Amino acid sequence: MRNNDFDIHLLLKDPNTLIEEHQKTIACVVNKFVYTGLFSYHDRDEVIQYVNERLLTEKITKMQKQYKPQYYVVTYLSKIVYNLCLEYSRKHRTGNREDTTVDISQTDIPDNDDFSRHIMIQEESRRLDSILKMYYKHHKRIEVFLKIFFGIGITHDDLLQLYPEADEKEISVVLQKCNPTSDIDHKTDKELYETLTQFINKYEKKHNSSDALRKWVHAKMTEIIVLLNGNPKTANYDKETLKILFQFKYENLHFKASE
Amino acid sequence: MKNDKLLNPKGHLTDEAVYLYTDALKLEKTSELPGEVRDHVQECLQCKVAIQEIYDLVRDQDYDSLRPHPYFDQKKIHTKRSRSIITRLAAAIVIGVGLAFLAYFYFPYSDMPVAIDEPIEEPTEIIPDEVEPAPPDITEPEDIPAAPQEPRIPADLFAANFEQSPFYEILVDQQFRSHAIRVETPEIAEEITDDIFFSWKSRVPITVHLQLLDNTENVIWSTTTDEQSVTFSSDLEPGIYYWRLETDEELLYVGKFIIPIR
Numbered sequence: 001m002r003n004n005d006f007d008i009h010l011l012l013k014d015p016n017t018l019i020e021e022h023q024k025t026i027a028c029v030v031n032k033f034v035y036t037g038l039f040s041y042h043d044r045d046e047v048i049q050y051v052n053e054r055l056l057t058e059k060i061t062k063m064q065k066q067y068k069p070q071y072y073v074v075t076y077l078s079k080i081v082y083n084l085c086l087e088y089s090r091k092h093r094t095g096n097r098e099d100t101t102v103d104i105s106q107t108d109i110p111d112n113d114d115f116s117r118h119i120m121i122q123e124e125s126r127r128l129d130s131i132l133k134m135y136y137k138h139h140k141r142i143e144v145f146l147k148i149f150f151g152i153g154i155t156h157d158d159l160l161q162l163y164p165e166a167d168e169k170e171i172s173v174v175l176q177k178c179n180p181t182s183d184i185d186h187k188t189d190k191e192l193y194e195t196l197t198q199f200i201n202k203y204e205k206k207h208n209s210s211d212a213l214r215k216w217v218h219a220k221m222t223e224i225i226v227l228l229n230g231n232p233k234t235a236n237y238d239k240e241t242l243k244i245l246f247q248f249k250y251e252n253l254h255f256k257a258s259e
Numbered sequence: 260m261k262n263d264k265l266l267n268p269k270g271h272l273t274d275e276a277v278y279l280y281t282d283a284l285k286l287e288k289t290s291e292l293p294g295e296v297r298d299h300v301q302e303c304l305q306c307k308v309a310i311q312e313i314y315d316l317v318r319d320q321d322y323d324s325l326r327p328h329p330y331f332d333q334k335k336i337h338t339k340r341s342r343s344i345i346t347r348l349a350a351a352i353v354i355g356v357g358l359a360f361l362a363y364f365y366f367p368y369s370d371m372p373v374a375i376d377e378p379i380e381e382p383t384e385i386i387p388d389e390v391e392p393a394p395p396d397i398t399e400p401e402d403i404p405a406a407p408q409e410p411r412i413p414a415d416l417f418a419a420n421f422e423q424s425p426f427y428e429i430l431v432d433q434q435f436r437s438h439a440i441r442v443e444t445p446e447i448a449e450e451i452t453d454d455i456f457f458s459w460k461s462r463v464p465i466t467v468h469l470q471l472l473d474n475t476e477n478v479i480w481s482t483t484t485d486e487q488s489v490t491f492s493s494d495l496e497p498g499i500y501y502w503r504l505e506t507d508e509e510l511l512y513v514g515k516f517i518i519p520i521r
Binding site for chain 2: 004082
């Protein structure tokens with residue numbers, strides 16, 4: 001079975017075979033660009049050919065010198081292939097990204113194709129997961145706050161995960177005030193932030209204002225949108241579509257076409 | 260991996276650290292990353308973007324057969340080894356102290372200096388930093404981790420004015436609220452040789468703050484308006500400029516334009 005040690009061996013001793021063995025990796029990266037619209041499907045084979053040539057004639061020697069055995073060869077190779085795709089695009093001036101960016105609220109998937117919609121939402125949901133993980137200590141906190149502000153609602157366990165020492169009575173108050181009820185529309189953001197700030201300040205022994213919390217949540221929301229949209233931009237998220245993605249992810253909402 | 264190789268002189272992740280972080284996401288081992296890498300990424304949008312870029316490429320690739328990982332799996336072996344060395348050292352110290360005791364009681368008048376009289380320095384306990392850093396605000400560029408100032412290219416060449424701001428490049432042309440506003444002018448990276456006419460359309464009346472920034476993220480002009488256009492007519496040096504529109508509540512839009520060398 002091919003493992004990373006074997007990849008390192010091939011990179012150093014037999015780079016041509018490494019490239020041959022990794023045709024699937026190369027195709028996978030090129031396909032991403034086809035999916036996001038940098039290349040048309042008809043260009044795909046030509047781009048793969050270009051990447052292979054550039055790897056064999058120049059890049060692989062640099063890779064041999066620059067690779068440090070601290071990460072997987074395949075991760076490194078994927079990034080090199082990514083750069084070569086951008087190089088090809090610059091040289092051939094390909095791409096019409098604006099028409100192909102992902103927008104989960106407006107897709108070209110036919111209304112009756114629930115399977116494709118489901119796959120797309122799952123993909124985006126996985127991307128959201130990886131983004132949230134990068135917030136590490138703030139991960140759970142961001143998840144909980146955004147669930148509240150998107151009106152999805154939180155559970156007793158959500159709050160306990162944030163503050164295991166939290167008092168049951170106070171948890172009940174937060175759940176009652178922050179979870180969607182029939183009168184959720186009447187609750188202002190100000191009320192929500194005030195309830196949460198009081199709760200957080202107690203368990204974090206801080207004196208933050210609800211305004212500081214509001215700014216922090218908005219800042220994180222904006223960051224997540226930027227990350228989901230990618231650089232260069234391959235999707236069209238904004239606060240409303242982020243809310244939809246959260247609803248799909250945490251409420252298992254079913255996609256309702258044409259709504 | 261030495262930690263000085265994980266962060267570059269500007270305090271951001273090196274390419275190697277970005278690859279390592281990507282592997283950690285794939286293998287669900289972010290908790291095993293070096294603390295300073297985790298802490299930096301947690302606060303730095305620029306590095307998150309770099310990681311996400313590669314993670315998007317490898318997300319669908321099968322990593323199951325690739326083990327052992329050169330960092331995460333090796334690290335465990337190193338930890339065991341170092342523990343074993345520490346155990347041996349501790350045993351040696353205990354034996355040494357025991358022998359010193361014996362020497363003290365059995366040979367009290369010996370000329371040999373006795374180590375037991377010396378205060379023993381307690382090993383410093385490393386306590387993980389439990390205090391979370393203050394939440395940064397993406398709407399304020401000052402929150403990007405401080406980087407040592409690099410010598411600038413002489414201003415008379417204007418070259419330094421054309422260096423992009425990595426922070427604002429990420430934000431440019433993002434629409435954070437759908438339908439909140441639609442920016443009409445200037446276009447992204449438009450070259451402007453005359454007055455700068457900022458204009459946008461919003462469905463509802465909205466008070467916005469407009470800030471004009473140079474490429475080093477210094478605010479050089481700002482205004483607040485209820486209108487849907489503003490003209491800026493002072494002379495600007497050639498270079499890249501960014502502008503942001505925001506309400507009291509949130510950031511709405513970040514644009515970019517260029518003043519060419521005349």
